[in-house]
Structures are given as C-alpha cells and as structure tokens.
Amino acid sequence: MGVTTDGTVVEDLYSVHRTGASTGKVVAAARAWLASLTEAQRQAVTFPVSTTDYTQDQWRLWTNVDGDRDAGLSLADMTEAQRVRALAILKAGMSVRGVENADKMRHLNLYGGQLVDLTDQFNDELYWLTIMGTPSATEPWGWQFEGHHLVINYFVLGDQVVMTPTFMGSEPRVADYGIDSEYEGTKSFEEELAAGFAFLRSLSAGQRKVAITAVSTSDRDLTAGAYSDNAVMPYEGISASALNRRQLAKLWRIVELFVGNVDEPHARVRMAEIKKHTHETHFSWHGPTDDDAPMYYRVHSPVVLIELDCQDLGPIGKAAGWAAGSNQRHIHSVIRTPNGNDYGKDLLALHLALDH
Template sequence: MRAAAGALLTALDEPARQRARHDFDDEPARRWLEYRPRPRPGISLADLDGAARKAAHRLLATALSPAAYAQAMAVVALEEVLDRAEGWRRGRHSGDYWVAVFGDPVRDDRWAWRFEGHHLSVSMTVVDDQVSPAPIFLGANPATVRHAGRPVSRPLGPEEDLARELLDALGPAGRTAAVVADDAPADIISATRPTAPGRLDPLGVPRGRLTPTGRALLDRLVALYLDRLPPELAAREAGRLAGGELHFAWAGPAGPGQRHYYRIQGDDLLIEYDNTTDDGNHAHTVLRRPASDFGADVLAAHRAAAH
C-alpha cells in the first residue's frame, strides 16, 4: 500500500500532486465520507493521464479483495449507464472519481488515502505500518439492469441475496424479533457522518437467539463484508470480532423488488444495506467501525506508545 501510494504521487506532475496531497492533520478532509456526486478533496481521475490513472487503480486494489475490486469497477462503470438512463442530462462519467493522499506515504509513520466518487468510498489509514480499513462504501444505481427478465448487471447481488436467505431462515419468531420497522429508512442511517453511531436502536435479533442455520448464515453475511478487504486484513478483522455478540435487524417488506434495509451491529462494527429508492433498485452498502473509523484505533495505539 505504501509503495502504491508513493508510485501514484510520483506519477503526478507537480500541480496534480499538490491537489492530491493534504496534511494528515487536516481532519475535515481526512475524516470524510461522501457517496453522492459532490465536490470532494483530492484530484479527479478525469484530470490524470493514463499512467497516473492506472497508479490510482493499483492503489485502490491494495485495499480490496479481487471480488470487491470487481464490484468497485462495476460501480464506476454504472455511472455511464446511469447517465444514459437520465438522458445524458447530468454529465455523469466514469472518470469522476477522486483520489486523495494525507501525509507522506514514503516517509511518515502516519498517513492515509481515499478513493472516492459517486457510490464508492474507500478510506485507509496507516500508522506504524498498521492498516485501519474503514469506512468502505459501495453503492449501485441501478442496482440491477435486466434483459428479458434476467440480470445483466447486479454488482451488489450477493449482499442482498444472502441477507434474504438469512431472513427466510429465521422462522416466524426470529423474523418478528429481527424486523424492526415496516418501512425502510430513506438511506443508510450512518449516512455521510465522519463518526458513525456506536449503536442503533432497536437492535434486532441477537445471534445467540438464532438457530444453527441462522447463525451460520449471519456469519457468512458478515464474512461477505469483511472479505471486501485483502485476506490478511479480513482475517484480522474477523479475529477482532470473534466472541462478540452480533445483532441483525431488517426494515421493510421481505419480498424482492420492494424497498428494504438491514444492518448488522457488533463490537466496533456497523454494516448497513439499503435499497430504498427507485422502487428498490438503488442500493447502498457500508462497512464501518464506529470507534475506529479513519484510523482512530491505530492512532490511539500510536499516541499511547509515543507518550
């Protein structure tokens, strides 16, 4: 990751490098999550030459597993699909993704970076060569593109299908505990806040109350989100969560093609999914660590060791 970030900065000319780089202590710019089409810190891929764009994608690939990188690239490509569906009115394009580096990845013991645009935000913080990997947001609009009733594109299909399988496996009593509202919220509740809420009520159903099949499906769903990370980071995060209690909550109807939402909460874990606009064809997903987003965990350990 350090080598890829250094290669990116080397590939930029001086004006582009100045736009891409920020001070690590620039908290408003560093603690940033924005998945809507808005101005954002950094430099746009559209303003880079081919070598620099490739360097930005290589940096992104250090933070994601091959499957999650494929999802991210599908999300980027959907900008062109969405622009066509909207009659080309908003000028969306797949180059409207931005990369920002905070601090000096070659020399500093504290640095961070982000790759972000519409429906994609990946933030990584590195302190003393420990990587803190969150938040990670992936969205899709349209969530599904179909031809003759069959999906042609469905980047976040596994996140929906596995959660529905879990909901079905809960049985009547389990679903009663898990479904916390008849209507889904308008968006993920943590939204674009720089600090995610540590707890969202009602919690839903605890893992300990599930059947063995339900527990296995919930574990698979959590693993699906953790496996957005490279294997070594995913394994570390799974180990951190081992033994803690998880809760699963659902809002909205259970049937496909309707507006729905779910979340999973655990010790320093918040996973949210919603598909609540465009008649259930516009999905948002996020993996957050409420107490550790944007490197709060590794920064606290660094301060304790240094002082």
C-alpha cells in the same frame, strides 16, 4: 467518537499490534502514484493524516452524492499512466472481489449516465483520490477514493489496516435496459441481497418477529452514511446469541461479504476481531420479505456496523421516469468501525500516545 449505541464510547476495543498481514504492496503503489504526479498535483492530493480541526479533516469530508469535489485529483484529470497507477492502489489494498465491486459501482454510474444521457455528470471517471500523510511501512497514513456511489477510506499503520467508512451504492442496480453500452448486463449487490434474505429466512417465526423491527422502509435511510460519523444507534433486532450454528454461519456470510472487500489477509484478521464479539452482535430488518421488495438490513456490534438500504428514486431514476417505490433498483450500503476507529482514529491516537 464514531458510532455509539448511547453516546458513550466503549473503551479498549482496539490495539496497536502486528497482524502478520503485509501492507507492502499498497505502500509501494501509493508511492508510485505520487511519483507520477506533478508538484502541483501532489500538493492538491496530500493532506495531514490527522488534524484537531474536524472542519478541515479531509477524511471526514467525503460524500457519496454526485457533484464537484474541492480536494484530490479525479481520474478524469489524470493522464492514462496516472490513472493506471491510481487504480493500482485499490488493487493493492483490496481483494479481487473488492476491486470488482468498486469497478461495478463506477461502471453502473456510467451506465446510468448513458441511460439518461447525462454522462457528463454520471460516469466512471469522476472519482477523486487523496493521500493522507506519507505512505510508510511504520508511520500512519492512508488514502481516500471518493465519488458518486463509491467511497473508500483506507488507513494504514504498520501492517494494520482500517478500511472504513466504505460506502458502495448503485442506480440502477442491474444494467438490463437494453441500451448500447459495454456494461449492459452488469449486476451489483446480488450476493449481499441473497445473503440477507437467506439469513432472514433461516429464522423461526418467533425469531423473525424479533429480527424484523419495522414493516415499512418508508422512513429508512442509512443512519451512518456521509456526515454521520458520530451517529448514535442503539442495538435492535435479534442477538447472535439467540442463533443456532447454521443461522450464525449465514449471519457471518453477510459480514464476510462486506469485510471481504479489503485484501484477503486483512479480511481474515478483521473477521477474527469481529467474531470475538459474537454475543454482542445484532441483526435487524426493515420492510417486506418478498424477493424484490424494498428493504433494509443492519448488522451491528461494538466493532462493526453494516447497513444496506433500498433507496427510492435517485437522480438517474427520476431522469429515467421510473415509478416511485422502485423496489431494488437503487441501493446504498456502508460499513463502519464503531466506537472511534473509523479512519483508524483510535489506532492513530494509540500510536501517538505510545510511540511519540
């Protein structure tokens, strides 16, 4: 079903059609990586693009926490040539900024491991890649890149792409602890945080009262994170229909930052789809509004859900001895496609019904 507002799926939101945005590069990159693997490795990384047994649906078994995976092949277990080809899949399917963001999540994971001397557990190579189906220009397929604080699900059908759920997070958010690391100075979520605050502060006092739906973030976590495929989330906060043009532009800036992790042509297609539902789009904020305060925001419509949450201490923060309530040192975020089209599920169902 996917994320819904009341347990009922809104029908006829998605269709199988041509977008004019090529998927040729990501198909070629996936084929090249598979060709570089041994037969045993190929068997370990390939899964059906669809299964009726949700307990065996590799798409839905992702997690953002650290720990062992039992599927796919990690960057740590690849040869250098295989790693280059694996990461080329991300470069082919994502924007330049999207790849930079993914790299930041991995690099900050290593930095955190260096900070607390746990690099065997937190590093930039414990990320697993799997292929769903067979890379094709016409038939449905996809890939999943999964590890601590970084999960990308990427479904392809012809020239259509669904890159959700995508989870990104970091602890620490900024590498500014003065340790001997090549990633000292790395910063994450700078634009996403700034865009959220800029939108909130563009609201009038009356609008802000509607948008801020909780003054504390103590009970707030991502509602639609791992293992929450069928979360029920009523709309909350302020409707985009109550915004003026300047405020609406700031709201779209938030959405663009998350949607824009996919390659630019597909990001433009996706933004056009989202803007068709402008008057059904809502924004909500939980927590204080000070620049460095722990907070949460959400953008939610029938076709997109974005959550950004300032977490309390994670394993790195606890090992580092940070004080609880550590402001914006630890962040989680997720983007979803509600009403059944995460992992391209609705497009896949339509394809099977219409073309088979």
